[in-house]
Amino acid sequence: MKINFTLNSQNVSIEIEPNLRLLDLLRDRFNLTGTKEGCSIGECGACTVIMNSKAVNSCLILAGQCNGAEIITIEGMESDGKLHPLQENFLKSGAIQCGFCTPGMIMSAYALLIEKKNPTDEEIKEAIAGNLCRCTGYKQIIDAVSQSAKEIKINT
Amino acid sequence: MIPVLEIFQPKSVDEICRLLKSNNGDTRIIAGGTDIIPGFHIDSPRFAGIKRLLDLQLVDELKTVSINHQIISIGAAITFSDIITNPVLNSYLPLLVKSSKTIGSTQIRNRATLGGNFINNAPCADSVAPLLVYDAEIKIKSFTSEKIMKLQDFLVKPYATRLNPDEIVTKIMVPVPSTDFVGDFYKLGRRRAVSISRISLAMLMMNEDKIIKEMRIASGAVTPIGTRLYDVEEFAKGKVCNEEAFKEIAIKLGERILAVSGLRWSSEYKIPVVQQVCYQLIKGIERRSL
Numbered sequence A: 001m002k003i004n005f006t007l008n009s010q011n012v013s014i015e016i017e018p019n020l021r022l023l024d025l026l027r028d029r030f031n032l033t034g035t036k037e038g039c040s041i042g043e044c045g046a047c048t049v050i051m052n053s054k055a056v057n058s059c060l061i062l063a064g065q066c067n068g069a070e071i072i073t074i075e076g077m078e079s080d081g082k083l084h085p086l087q088e089n090f091l092k093s094g095a096i097q098c099g100f101c102t103p104g105m106i107m108s109a110y111a112l113l114i115e116k117k118n119p120t121d122e123e124i125k126e127a128i129a130g131n132l133c134r135c136t137g138y139k140q141i142i143d144a145v146s147q148s149a150k151e152i153k154i155n156t
Numbered sequence B: 001m002i003p004v005l006e007i008f009q010p011k012s013v014d015e016i017c018r019l020l021k022s023n024n025g026d027t028r029i030i031a032g033g034t035d036i037i038p039g040f041h042i043d044s045p046r047f048a049g050i051k052r053l054l055d056l057q058l059v060d061e062l063k064t065v066s067i068n069h070q071i072i073s074i075g076a077a078i079t080f081s082d083i084i085t086n087p088v089l090n091s092y093l094p095l096l097v098k099s100s101k102t103i104g105s106t107q108i109r110n111r112a113t114l115g116g117n118f119i120n121n122a123p124c125a126d127s128v129a130p131l132l133v134y135d136a137e138i139k140i141k142s143f144t145s146e147k148i149m150k151l152q153d154f155l156v157k158p159y160a161t162r163l164n165p166d167e168i169v170t171k172i173m174v175p176v177p178s179t180d181f182v183g184d185f186y187k188l189g190r191r192r193a194v195s196i197s198r199i200s201l202a203m204l205m206m207n208e209d210k211i212i213k214e215m216r217i218a219s220g221a222v223t224p225i226g227t228r229l230y231d232v233e234e235f236a237k238g239k240v241c242n243e244e245a246f247k248e249i250a251i252k253l254g255e256r257i258l259a260v261s262g263l264r265w266s267s268e269y270k271i272p273v274v275q276q277v278c279y280q281l282i283k284g285i286e287r288r289s290l
Ligand code: FES
Pocket: A036, A037, A038, A039, A040, A041, A042, A043, A044, A045, A046, A047, A048, A057, A058, A059, A060
């Protein structure tokens, strides 16, 4: 089947097998390998992307369900060669160690910041509760998100 | 493995009913997909033989909430995220909202739907106990018929319901609860966030002059399926609100749950916990009803 959707602000159209997962569509067909596969069953959040302004697990969505959707992946976060403040702050705060959870973490944080300009630490924790990190201990991640919220506010 | 299949994105309930008309089981409705897709992944027999999926994403009529003649109708494909932010549900059905907040992660709540939660009839479906205490009914449609059924009657046994292959649940209908009810929902999981529930209880209580006028209790996870505990409700009715009565009700509840679920390896742990949860819930509700 053929589907049309928006991928990182570009209209795309592609012929797919309907049983392909969104995760595989992104990684194998569009070569966007920033999105990771951890558990494949909706538990770890490594595959998180934004679909219609909300964080979703791309391992739990079939490509045939994406017609007309607006998808943003980690690759869509930088603009004009500049990293997004979330990406900058993850680097600065030591919120990345092995980096496997990072793209998913950043997409969950980004979805939160779309909705709430001033998230509390509690809200940040809630937003990333579906993203597991085996390295950092989360503290640095929460700091990075809250720092980014402050910077984004100043710049807009 | 995800089987080779076709995906349709119908735009209306009528179109769905037409597509389901001669369904012999190879066509399945998919809403959020948070149960079906992991199910495919582990080759679960619950989802064997599916060749066509009908995706509900574009069917707006299945996502709305409205009140008409004191009945709140909720589209079956509403997501838990949308329940949590819906003003009508927040003011009339706070237990449903509270239970929705305990489900999965943000990513899961953004996709998983209220209908999907009970159509799969997993014992741990957290929204079921609140719907039961609110006396929810559901509307079921097929190409040729439309019927309304009590949610409790719809749920048969774990992972089984009265839904026929040619039918779709379109709405959940809840009578506006009396403002005299005060209630609460409690879920005990193995960890705080993103947990699968081990024990959940929903309770509504109406007191008048320190007498329990009406109590409604439903359990989830600890019974094989979400269950209203009518005999405990009957037992509680007319009791004077005091510690002793609350303890008696909690003990009765534990006995009843044991009778419904049978003795299991976990009973020795679960029953006293259920009793304690019940007692705390009643106390909390009583404090708030003063
Ligand atoms: S790979 Fe999707 S949640 Fe783990």
